[in-house]
Amino acid sequence: MVDVPYGATAGIPPAEVEEVELYHPKSWWTQYVFSQDAKVIAIQYSLTAAAIGLVALVLSWLMRLQLGFPGTFSFIDASQYLQFITMHGMIMVVYLLTALFLGGFGNYLIPLMVGARDMVFPYVNMLSYWIYLLAVLVLASTFFVPGGPTGAGWTLYPPQAILSGTPGQDWGIVLMLVSLILFIIGFTMGGLNYVVTVLQARARGMTLMRMPLTVWGIFTATVMALLAFPALFVASVMMLFDRLLGTSFFMPALVEMGQQMNYGGGSPILFQHLFWFFGHPEVYIVALPAFGIVSDLISTHARKNIFGYRMMVWAIVGIGALSFVVWAHHMYVSGMHPKFGFFFATTTLIIAIPTAIKVYNWVLTLWRGDIHLTVPMLFALGFIVTFVNGGLTGLFLGNVVVDVPLSDTMFVVAHFHMVMGVAPIMVVMGAIYHWYPKVTGRMLDDWLGKFHFWVTFLGSYLIFFPMHYLGLLGIPRRYHDLGEAAFIPSSAHTLNAFITVAALIVGFAQMVFLFNLVWSLFRGRPSGGNPWRATTLEWQTPHTPPRHGNWGKELPVVYRWAYDYSVPGAAQDFIPQNQPPATQAVQGAAP
Amino acid sequence: MAVAIILLLVAVGSVLFHLFSPWWWTPIASNWRYIDDTISITFWITGAVFFAVIAFMAYCVFRFHHKEGRRAAYDPENKKLEWWLTIGTAIGVGAMLAPGLVVWHQFVTVPADATEIEVMGQQWRWSFRLPGKDGRMGTSNVRNISSDNPLGLNLDDPHGQDDVVIESGDLHLPIGKPVKVLLRSVDVLHNFYVPEFRAKMDMVPGMVTYFWMTPIRTGTFDVLCAELCGTAHAQMRAKVIVQEEADYRAWLDHQQTFAELSGRITAMKTTYKSGGEQEKPLRR
Numbered sequence: 081m082v083d084v085p086y087g088a089t090a091g092i093p094p095a096e097v098e099e100v101e102l103y104h105p106k107s108w109w110t111q112y113v114f115s116q117d118a119k120v121i122a123i124q125y126s127l128t129a130a131a132i133g134l135v136a137l138v139l140s141w142l143m144r145l146q147l148g149f150p151g152t153f154s155f156i157d158a159s160q161y162l163q164f165i166t167m168h169g170m171i172m173v174v175y176l177l178t179a180l181f182l183g184g185f186g187n188y189l190i191p192l193m194v195g196a197r198d199m200v201f202p203y204v205n206m207l208s209y210w211i212y213l214l215a216v217l218v219l220a221s222t223f224f225v226p227g228g229p230t231g232a233g234w235t236l237y238p239p240q241a242i243l244s245g246t247p248g249q250d251w252g253i254v255l256m257l258v259s260l261i262l263f264i265i266g267f268t269m270g271g272l273n274y275v276v277t278v279l280q281a282r283a284r285g286m287t288l289m290r291m292p293l294t295v296w297g298i299f300t301a302t303v304m305a306l307l308a309f310p311a312l313f314v315a316s317v318m319m320l321f322d323r324l325l326g327t328s329f330f331m332p333a334l335v336e337m338g339q340q341m342n343y344g345g346g347s348p349i350l351f352q353h354l355f356w357f358f359g360h361p362e363v364y365i366v367a368l369p370a371f372g373i374v375s376d377l378i379s380t381h382a383r384k385n386i387f388g389y390r391m392m393v394w395a396i397v398g399i400g401a402l403s404f405v406v407w408a409h410h411m412y413v414s415g416m417h418p419k420f421g422f423f424f425a426t427t428t429l430i431i432a433i434p435t436a437i438k439v440y441n442w443v444l445t446l447w448r449g450d451i452h453l454t455v456p457m458l459f460a461l462g463f464i465v466t467f468v469n470g471g472l473t474g475l476f477l478g479n480v481v482v483d484v485p486l487s488d489t490m491f492v493v494a495h496f497h498m499v500m501g502v503a504p505i506m507v508v509m510g511a512i513y514h515w516y517p518k519v520t521g522r523m524l525d526d527w528l529g530k531f532h533f534w535v536t537f538l539g540s541y542l543i544f545f546p547m548h549y550l551g552l553l554g555i556p557r558r559y560h561d562l563g564e565a566a567f568i569p570s571s572a573h574t575l576n577a578f579i580t581v582a583a584l585i586v587g588f589a590q591m592v593f594l595f596n597l598v599w600s601l602f603r604g605r606p607s608g609g610n611p612w613r614a615t616t617l618e619w620q621t622p623h624t625p626p627r628h629g630n631w632g633k634e635l636p637v638v639y640r641w642a643y644d645y646s647v648p649g650a651a652q653d654f655i656p657q658n659q660p661p662a663t664q665a666v667q668g669a670a671p
Numbered sequence: 672m673a674v675a676i677i678l679l680l681v682a683v684g685s686v687l688f689h690l691f692s693p694w695w696w697t698p699i700a701s702n703w704r705y706i707d708d709t710i711s712i713t714f715w716i717t718g719a720v721f722f723a724v725i726a727f728m729a730y731c732v733f734r735f736h737h738k739e740g741r742r743a744a745y746d747p748e749n750k751k752l753e754w755w756l757t758i759g760t761a762i763g764v765g766a767m768l769a770p771g772l773v774v775w776h777q778f779v780t781v782p783a784d785a786t787e788i789e790v791m792g793q794q795w796r797w798s799f800r801l802p803g804k805d806g807r808m809g810t811s812n813v814r815n816i817s818s819d820n821p822l823g824l825n826l827d828d829p830h831g832q833d834d835v836v837i838e839s840g841d842l843h844l845p846i847g848k849p850v851k852v853l854l855r856s857v858d859v860l861h862n863f864y865v866p867e868f869r870a871k872m873d874m875v876p877g878m879v880t881y882f883w884m885t886p887i888r889t890g891t892f893d894v895l896c897a898e899l900c901g902t903a904h905a906q907m908r909a910k911v912i913v914q915e916e917a918d919y920r921a922w923l924d925h926q927q928t929f930a931e932l933s934g935r936i937t938a939m940k941t942t943y944k945s946g947g948e949q950e951k952p953l954r955r
Contacts, residue, residue, distance in 0.1 A: 240859035245901030332877025384743035415880035418779035446731035448744035472717035479771035485869040488897035549694035554866030559905040567697040646743035
């Protein structure tokens, strides 16, 4: 932070960058549909992600109905159950969370927070969205094709994914792979944009170590995604060849339903390595933007600088790097060479250290703060609880021998829902309550927001905390019906029914949230430009919502880090990043 | 205030739920008590950290929530505190990792006197094979599989002739004898999972995987498939019956060997094609 001696920046002249390079819309179509404004693209990404996310939410209700009350609902059979879990998982991880954090928040916040007029390649940015939309439509179309969507589980493990014992073998799996390939192409276009914008288009004075942690999180996650998604890309292409052309990348000699198949020589485990080489970084592609955003929410609403900013930045970068050498902890019982277990257990547990540092720094930011229990702050607190819980159960599953009994049980389901389902969703919600005023100029309703928070937070906790114990008991995942087994007591069925009821209630609370989003758009209290009295640049725009080009005639100049809250001697409890150092009173306090 | 209390209740409630949960691991039936012990250590360490972090957070919310005139402190960093927290965390992580790796070493080190048995999965049933009097199992190949030779044994391997083949039946094991469970699949991934044994491993077509364990308790245990294998994944069941040595011998004497089974399938030999890749069970 103390990268420029205090006072040395005082003489920076305002940058006189005219907004000539921007393509200004000439019609309704180019303003709202084929827009090249990152802010419009962000909203398009977010609405599309939310729409397909609603499908995933309904699928989760259906699967919970089946699990809670097996046999009651004649319209859900084993095949459909598998299709529900597959589509729910894939939508949530890739099409909702990845798209929302990077395509949604990334597009909206990166240019505004670093003080740029737009993404550096606006046209490519627009294409990125339209290809993403195409990927979503291809994915959604699988509900209507013969045989329905694939039921291979979101991990799509071959040989099962492309053989006839799995639902969706005809069209579902093919369209799923095509959709993933499209998604990756679209994401790469957007991702290159985010990275180049952060590296090349920052406002004067916005050094890397003055960037808000939100930008650090999204930036690092994007770099990771650009490195990780190609592994999924090649895996998808190869599996598509195995399915359509009869190649054998992942297919050994095998007998299907008594018939010798023509496959031979391929390796199912190779697919798993490729999938998880993508899949584990993917966890952090979702988590790092959440880490960054929640840091800013906590700092702003506790009116206190984030504790240990430099350590936070290095933790983000360190986690990003380490997450590429832990992938096989998803494969401890896959049949890979057992000696791998020593290496991957060690790397996996090491990653707990930078992650723990982040948690400490969040709670230490609260220490001696001035905590405003606003809705974004409540969601941030909810994030810490669920993330700490889910992170700690990761220490069970990462420690190879402990994973052996727990692997493939409901413990795993509970763990990853807590850590990369509920926790990032808490941040998404908190972020929406936080930035909605900037996007629309109106505040979301506070009472509805608090209702939404408490039902979602406590409800999700009641869903997923007890679920760990079903896994400890030994109940496997991906079972539509537990059937008869001596080790499963009848109380386990009662708990399953309870979890289903909680899940339905949490789902209902999301409808309240949607209502709030729409209602506040028209009836919400006008927010003004900086309702949270925050320091970062997006709150200092001349207009709210910001117009195309963001900054009017002159780009902002940055004089300080993003966390000058409650600086001793300053008149207000926040100093915007673009406020020049003027008075002697703040000398020595603002790094 | 209310927020702080609710946060604290979440922490306390989680600990109480853990202590009084009626849902807990099944009584163990194998030698892998060490795995349970490692889980217990992990529960203690992570539970303490969870409670400490959430309770600290609840205290901060209680003590520092906004009041008129309150102003936050300004302290960007505290190197000493950050380093101590890092070192403390590293020690905690080491305390979980070290026993974990020691037990994993045992898990992957198969004792020399372990008896090899074979479990084979296919959509959606289990078959088992035990070595015959010679104590060795014959080689097999997926390409040999037919309705008459469901496990794909090589007909000209003498070691295979006395192997005991159990198709879609239950597996019997003698108590107290270490077994190395060789795992094969003919079609898709499966996973041989007996909750009471704690151990499990995927079965992968094209490879032979394994784990080892020693049954320590007689009884009948459910075999489940733990790796998604298609529509009837949840119905893929069998039983393992752990018996005293004498009972086990009595059962074994009634089982048919591969030669006896294949007596009715000599005609098949004419269609048998030699060559192609040979699958050999892993030998230590």
